[in-house]
Amino acid sequence: MTAAPTKCSTLNGLAPAAVGFGSLVAFFIAAEILIQFGVLNRFIVPPPSEIIGSFYRIITEEHVFSRFLLTAGECLTAGVMLTVFGVTGGVLMHRFRLLQQACETWVAALASAPFVLMYPLFLVIFGRNAWTIIMMGFVAALPPVILKTIEGLSGTRKVLVNVGRSFNLSTTQQFWKILFPAALPTIFVGIRLGLIFALINIVGTEFLINFGGLGQLIEDLAERYDLAGTYAAICFVILVSVLFFMALEKAERWLRPVG
C-alpha cells in the first residue's frame, strides 16, 4: 500500500533533476548541430564533441593532476593561514570589546573591497611565485572568517554562558568548554566562505599572472589558441570548484548539530 506513493514521490523528485540534465544535454547537442552546419563559427565556439575529445589530451599532455595538486596545495596553505589568523583575530576582537567596537566596521568594509586588484602590488612584494598567489587568497578571504567568528562567539546562548558561570569556570575554561563549541558551526560557515573566496582569488591570480596550477593552464591554452583545450580546461576548473564546494558543504553539515 505504501510502496506506490513512495515510488511516485521518488519519481517526482527525480523529474526536475532529469529535466535540468536533459536541458543541458539538449543545449550541447543543439550547439554541436549549429556548429557542424556552420551557423556558429567553430573558430569562436568549438564543437562540444571536440571539447570532450580534448579532455584526455589535457589530462595526459598538460599534467592536469600535478597542476590540480599545486592549486589544491595553495588553497590548503591559504586555508590553514586564514583559519589560524582569522579565528584568532575574531576571538581577540570578541575578547576585547573596545577593539571590536573600533575595528569591526573596518573589517566589514574590507570584506567588500576588491583585494584581488592588489595582485600587481603583491607581485612586487613577494615576487612571481606561489606566495603571491597564496597571500592573495589569504588576504581576500580573511574578513569573512573574522566576522563570522565574532558573530558565532557573540551569538552564544545566554543560558550556556550562565551554566558555565554557575560551575565557576575560569575565563579560559569558559572559552574552551562553552563559547568555542557553541560558536563552532558559525565559525565553520566563515571558514567555508573564506575558502570559497580563497579559491576564487587563487585561480584568478594564477590566470592573471600566468603562473601556478589550473588558472595558468587556461591562460596557456588560450595563448596557444587551443580553443577546444581552453573550454575543456575551463570545464575542469568548474568541476574542481563544484567538487570543492560540495566537500565543504558536507563537512559543514557534519559539524552542524542536528535540529
Place this chain on the structure above:
Amino acid sequence: MAETGRLTSAGSPAPLVGPVTLLRVAIILGALAIWELLAHSGWLYRDVVPSLLAIGRALYALLTSGDYYFNLGVTVGEIGLALAIGALSGVAIGLLLGANRFLSKAYEPYLYYLGPTPKIIFFPVMIMWFGVGVESKIAIGALSCFFPVVLSVAAGMRAIDKVLVRVGKSFRADPWQMAVKIYLPAMRHPVINGVRLGLGFALIGTLLAETKLSNKGIGFLIIQAYSIFDMPRMYAMLIVLFVLAIGANALVGRLGGLDSIKRS
C-alpha cells in the same frame, strides 16, 4: 534608581572623544608610523614601501589629472552596463526560478555551484565572443554580477509571506501586477543585497579583465603603473579604488533603503 542614574549621568559631562574614537585614531597613527618606518628602514626593496609623502604626492597628481578621470569614466561606464545587464537578467530569472518550484529544482543547482567559480577564467572565451574592446569587459562584469543576483532573488522570492501572495491572487492580479505590486516590494531586502553583491563582483570582474587585456580604464592604469614600477602611483590608485568600491557598496545599500528595512 532610574532617577538617580539619570541625575548622575547628567552631572558628569560625556568626554569629547570616546575611547573607541581614541583607539581608532591610535591604530591609524600607529599603522602610518610603522609604514613610514618601513619606508625609511631599507629592510624591503627600495620603492616597494614608498613614503607617505610620495604616496600623497601621487594621489594629488592622480586626482588632478584629466587622463585619470577619462579612464575612470571608461571603467564606471563598463561597470554600470555590466551591472544593468547582469542585475536585470538576474532579477528576471530569479523571479522565474523563485515562482516555480519545478524549474528551481531543475536549474538552480547548476547556478548554485557555478556561482562561486572564478569568472575571470571565462575571459578568453569572452574575448573570442565579444572582441578585445570594452564589450568583453562588460560581458565578464555582467557574468560575474548575474549569479549573486539570481540566487538572492530566487531565495528571496521563496521566503515571501504566503499571505501577501494570497492577497494579490484574491484581487485577481495578473503576473505582471503580482511581480510589481507583491513580489518585488516584498523581497526588497534580498534584491538589494543581491545587487550589492553583484556590484562588487561586477567591479572585480571588469577591473581584472582590464588588467589582463586593455588599453584604457583603471585596471589598465594599475597594470601600467606596475609595468613601469611607479609604486606611489599604484598605491594611490588602489587607495582611490578601495574608497570608491566601499563607497559604492554603501551607497547602493543606502539608496535601496537597507537601513530603514533593518530599523523596521
